[in-house]
Amino acid sequence: MLKLRFASPEMLVDINEIPDLAYHVRDPDGAIRVGALCRHADLERSTLLAQHQPTMMGAAPVVADPIVRNRGTLVGSLCHADPQGDWASVMMALDASVIAYGTQGRRSIPIRDLVSGPFQNTLSYDEIAVEAVVPPPQGVATGGYLKLERRVGDFATAGVAVAIDRVGDRVVRAGIGLTGVGGSTIAADDAAAVLIDGSLSAENISEAAELAAAAARPHTDHRGSADYKRQLIRVFTRRLLNRLTTAGEEAA
Amino acid sequence: MTSLYEEMAPTPADEVPVRQVTITVNGERRSARVEPRLLLVHLLRQGFKLTGTHIGCDTTNCGACTVLVDGTPIKSCTMLAVQADGHDVMTVEGLAGPSELHAIQEGFKEEHGLQCGFCTPGMMLTSKALLEENPNPTEDEIRWALGGNLCRCTGYQNIVKAVMWAAEKLGDGAVSTAEYGDGEVTA
Numbered sequence: 001m002l003k004l005r006f007a008s009p010e011m012l013v014d015i016n017e018i019p020d021l022a023y024h025v026r027d028p029d030g031a032i033r034v035g036a037l038c039r040h041a042d043l044e045r046s047t048l049l050a051q052h053q054p055t056m057m058g059a060a061p062v063v064a065d066p067i068v069r070n071r072g073t074l075v076g077s078l079c080h081a082d083p084q085g086d087w088a089s090v091m092m093a094l095d096a097s098v099i100a101y102g103t104q105g106r107r108s109i110p111i112r113d114l115v116s117g118p119f120q121n122t123l124s125y126d127e128i129a130v131e132a133v134v135p136p137p138q139g140v141a142t143g144g145y146l147k148l149e150r151r152v153g154d155f156a157t158a159g160v161a162v163a164i165d166r167v168g169d170r171v172v173r174a175g176i177g178l179t180g181v182g183g184s185t186i187a188a189d190d191a192a193a194v195l196i197d198g199s200l201s202a203e204n205i206s207e208a209a210e211l212a213a214a215a216a217r218p219h220t221d222h223r224g225s226a227d228y229k230r231q232l233i234r235v236f237t238r239r240l241l242n243r244l245t246t247a248g249e250e251a252a
Numbered sequence: 253m254t255s256l257y258e259e260m261a262p263t264p265a266d267e268v269p270v271r272q273v274t275i276t277v278n279g280e281r282r283s284a285r286v287e288p289r290l291l292l293v294h295l296l297r298q299g300f301k302l303t304g305t306h307i308g309c310d311t312t313n314c315g316a317c318t319v320l321v322d323g324t325p326i327k328s329c330t331m332l333a334v335q336a337d338g339h340d341v342m343t344v345e346g347l348a349g350p351s352e353l354h355a356i357q358e359g360f361k362e363e364h365g366l367q368c369g370f371c372t373p374g375m376m377l378t379s380k381a382l383l384e385e386n387p388n389p390t391e392d393e394i395r396w397a398l399g400g401n402l403c404r405c406t407g408y409q410n411i412v413k414a415v416m417w418a419a420e421k422l423g424d425g426a427v428s429t430a431e432y433g434d435g436e437v438t439a
Contacts, residue, residue, distance in 0.1 A: 012288070
């Protein structure tokens with residue numbers, strides 16, 4: 001932001017030397033908390049996420065490139081509020097929140113309320129984001145993240161995050177987040193609603209994929225046409241959901 | 253003491269905020285007075301005259317400016333010099349020993365891992381970090397690790413071969429020559 005002259009703050013505070021913010025942990029109730037200095041690379045190598053959080057595990061290895069992942073953070077990515085950022089759609093699909101800390105104490109900001117526009121967040125000038133919190137799953141957490149990029153390190157041409165909590169075959173919670181197909185990250189709530197309280201049947205999956213594509217607001221640019229990006233959303237949503245079905249698991 | 257500010261700006265020093273940083277660069281402690289906005293890559297190149305670290309895209313894409321900070325590859329065009337204060341930085345100049353190339357440098361030579369050489373310092377430092385974490389990487393793991401370093405000449409084949417060559421040599425028990433003394437020098 002500074003190098004592109006999008007921002008020219010009078011003072012910049014570097015939080016990198018603050019101790020004890022580099023954690024990511026799973027609480028006894030199943031909530032996952034990610035500290036502000038936990039790097040993408042930490043999450044990419046995390047056995048905790050590999051065991052418990054497939055949507056985050058799907059995204060961690062495809063954020064930016066390996067060197068950038070050594071330095072960048074999940075919480076930083078959320079606050080940066082780039083409509084093409086990968087973590088925002090993942091955290092939206094998971095109904096996550098960000099914990100802000102400031103002179104007035106701590107408060108929790110749902111991810112949907114954190115972003116007020118492209119590259120704008122709702123943190124106050126005297127607050128910093130210290131943690132992202134993914135609520136405990138209602139059942140078994142399943143899901144994934146798919147992203148098309150022109151080359152390693154590029155922003156998403158389009159990306160889809162799917163987070164489904166299930167008890168047996170029944171979907172008890174569903175979230176779908178869309179990356180790079182609008183002026184901000186999109187929560188495809190209508191698509192997710194189709195899945196709740198049902199099973200991942202072929203009809204439900206098809207309908208969810210159509211509704212996700214309908215929720216996208218892509219623009220034609222150097223990464224592809226609007227129609228192409230909308231089709232990517234349709235295919236990725238279907239592909240992710242198909243993977244979660246018994247047939248998909250057997251095929252895999 | 254290097255005062256990069258004096259070199260780069262014509263205005264008197266008291267009109268610009270200046271910070272003192274002390275960084276261990278390739279095993280030597282070095283200090284400099286810098287503007288807070290100065291990028292690490294500029295301190296290395298202009299301040300410390302270590303021009304092996306290149307500036308390619310200036311937008312965190314290409315990886316030509318990759319250096320190791322506390323052993324981890326980072327892109328030094330997107331880190332401020334003041335953020336490296338108190339840390340350990342390794343540039344390509346730190347790879348070779350007094351009389352011998354590092355195995356990774358030898359590998360790039362033996363396998364023709366470079367043509368124009370612009371991306372090579374970053375490629376080699378990323379490879380060094382990879383081999384320290386994973387001494388016997390597969391071809392896929394090398395390609396994955398080097399995903400943040402772009403090359404426009406070689407098509408990557410020979411770069412991958414160079415890293416495999418180095419892994420084999422280091423695995424043979426050949427000792428890396430890039431060990432530093434404890435010398436403390438203030439530039």
